[in-house]
């Protein structure tokens with residue numbers, strides 16, 4: 101019964117392939133997915149002109165202006181209102197997440 105045997109062999113091979121592929125997939129290091137928030141975070145970093153790790157009002161305004169905000173100072177005020185937890189007039193690293201969320205909610209996406 102060569103036909104029947106051949107069919108059986110084919111089935112056995114087909115059944116053994118998926119686990120093998122799964123093993124290969126898990127073995128390959130998966131790159132960390134870049135979320136929109138991470139991209140926005142990176143963009144904000146670029147606007148930290150004096151590299152002090154803090155976005156001051158001026159740096160924020162520049163960022164929002166470049167992103168096409170119609171009234172950058174208004175956006176800046178909103179951002180500081182929303183994310184400036186310690187009320188020092190600038191966004192430090194602890195407040196960065198709230199700023200990113202603020203920008204993200206406004207629809208500042210990376211194209």
Ligand SMILES: [Ca+2]
Nearest residue numbers: 148150152154
């Ligand atoms: Ca700065």
Ligand SMILES: [Ca+2]
Nearest residue numbers: 184186188190
């Ligand atoms: Ca602050």
